[in-house]
Amino acid sequence: MAEKIPSETIDLIERLMEGTLDDAGHARLMELIDKNPALLGRIAGHLDISSTLHLAARQEEDFASRTASHVIRIAEEGEFAFARRVKRRVARGRMVKGLAAAAVLTLAGFHFFYNPAPRGERVALLLRMNHDNQVISSKPIYSGTVIEETSGLVRLDFKNGAVAAVEGPMKLKVVSGMAIELESGRMNGWCPDTAHGFKVHTKSAVLTDLGTSFGITTTQDGKSEFMVLDGLVEVEKGDEKIRLEEGAAIKSSMDQAMRAVAFDPSAFTKTWPFSNGILTTRGAVIPAPPDTAEKLALLENDKHILVIPERRGIPFDHEIQAEITEPGTLPGDISGEVRTLSPVSGKRLSSFLIRYNPVGVISEEHFLCFEGEVTFDRPVLAISCLNGPLAHGDPVFSTARWPDPLRGIELSQRLNPPDSVTLSPDRRTVKLIFYAGASTDDVRVILEDSANGG
Template sequence: MNPRELEHHLQDLFDGRLEGESFEHLQKVLRDDPAARAAYREHLHLQHALEFRTKGVDLLNVVPMDLVVERRRRRSMRIAGLAAAAVVTIGVLVMALVAARTPQPTLTFNTAPGTDISISHALTGEDALEGLVLEPGSRLKVLNGTVELEFASGVRGIVRGPADLTLQREDLLELTNGTVWFEVPKKAVGFKVNTPDLVLTDLGTEFGIISEANFLDEVHVFDGKVEVRSRHGLKKKELLKAGQARYAGPAGRWKETPVRRDHFLDELPTKEIEPAVVSTEDSSGSQLAYADDASASDLFHGLTPVTTGWYLNNGAHPKELTDGIHGAGSNQVPGDPVQGAWTTVGATAEYHLGKGAKGLGYDLTSIQSIASWNGAGFGNQAWTVEVKPVGGDYRILHTVNYHPLSSQPLDGGGATKVVLTDKSGVLASGIESIKFTASHVAGSVGNSFVWRELDVFGGPTKRTP
């Protein structure tokens, strides 16, 4: 890379326009070429100098040392007290200048107990950064656990692993995947987050982003406003306000989804959080692969749920989720071609178990979910289950996003089965109600799926949880 090309690439990097192969190429050059690293440092120093100047601090306006000496000579005849005061003043001035010459890192971070991370920087060798800091070009992978981000601009974020992010510049973060909550002060309005599906520009707010592979990225706004733009298809823009949430549809349009603050953390945990729920996932190219697994003896069997938002076309109905019957193949039964429940994004089914014989509710030991169809990815599944203890409030137990089947109409047939258990043997205790909320399946028509069966196993709670 010649000096002119390097100059252009560095300028694009600090402007947040350098992406893809160009970004990777620049990283390689900086690792291999000491002269390129020197140029990078000059650009970085200039960038910080300009930022400080906009805040009223001129890093280039340094008092000449000969003038300082002359002033000290003129004051040498003054009384000792004034001389000492002058020395102290000069010392404070010098320290202030030194501090101004050493700008704080663009981003620092802390980790919760039990967190595993890996860091890579654009600069390597003797120029490599040290400590829990990130500068433009730095990449942070959270293998598991939780990380708190603190930007020099005042932006704060909580990252739940697994996650992969790259700092492009102080006000631009590239999020490849992960679940992140952000709080942006007024002075940092304009902060941006890019994901594979969207570009978000903050307008002074509190928001969360969920980005996962084989999943349509979500934005949840808790306070203030953000602007979101899809990176695909029609590349639609939308202004979201507090209390709104959207996911990025595959055609470049924004789709509504329920706001879920409980999907995010806004504080760094003080102790290690070990996931207790075990999700066992299985799939098959045959839509009847799990037909014999539907249960007619679980806690849900025969219960009629309170529902909202389901497709009721072609005989589909959520009451078929708990009838103990998987159902025939699609379009095989006249008058009931679906043979199951047909979801929309945000559809809910709430089941009331009651308080049990002793009034203590029920212990849940496992949950089984079966989805299947003959194409279009309708055999995949995505949902959240919440539980409500006797006299308490709902809390999220687990979220499932399992999309192994193709979304193509002709070759996306098959079935999936997900079973949730707990390492302790009990998923939840003292439960009187359970609610399921359907999420979005990437690529399927309407982001829907065909839910064949929901089984919940357990029994009455025998002692106070």
């Protein structure tokens, strides 16, 4: 019979999955694994099963209730240590919560440990995504931390508001709250006013943020490419200094001078949405491809509803008009009455357009049904759905003029059911059904940022 996982280890893993494991608990868990390396394989196997259970639970709403009796029976057979733990959860009425907690930590995320180097100042929080685009773990990051991964996607949320999403294979060192050494990887960064001057060191050059959204790709041999999606950066290599504006890109290497290259942000398809706060999309809803703000605002697509980032870290010092300010569905339990939200001192906001904009001009009698949803990493404050509230918010949030007066959604249509927008109870997921024709269908989703703009 395989060696059982000690009760202490199970307790630590459960606390880790529930997000209640403190620094001392992390250290103890790593100590136990260091003393018994074979334990890691056993844990990984159990967590792989947990990941499978979680996926099934997502796909079948009654999964937990149908599975509980089977898990209890397995536990009584005495063959599966974790099953006994699950049985105790069932007895306490926590089966659903237990299955949901499995999403916090899966096989891919568990062995994402860091070298036990001396800790400096706590400067950031690291979020890790799995292949299903779910955040599966989070961990405080201290200055001096080295992160090395062969694949996957992580995001560093700095205390000063800076955000860095990195795609593996990657190796980087968090030097401080204002600097990263990126040895290899593909990274999207964004910095609010509170993080201007943030630096990213590569082997061949150093990027300094001057208020922007930027992308960096670098490899172990020192070849790097820098580009600006919004704002301004400065790139320095020895005595060379080049300022890059929105829509510009340069390359650097160990043995050549920096040179301008074509601006092509398509390689940042995974990191760019994550850096902007888009966690998952489903159905006909997809993130807009990475590009400059002006181009994004005018994108056309016949097959999808695009989630388009607008402005970020905007002080909440203007009134907001919106039809949706609470969880629910419009039309349905939300009437469609326009509500006005008053400014809140110290709060910052960001916004996204969720838009279907067909290519060219199509017949007014030609309608298609698009259905999907998007989940954000921050709570939704409000959703503007009709032309009036959308136009009211343009001076604050829009990145380009929108020439078409036919905006928003249709709550009454002659040939089709009404469009609908639903805000989930946790205020993070927006579900849409658009019956789209010749005109644009769009809503503006306004999110609550932290006070420093992150």
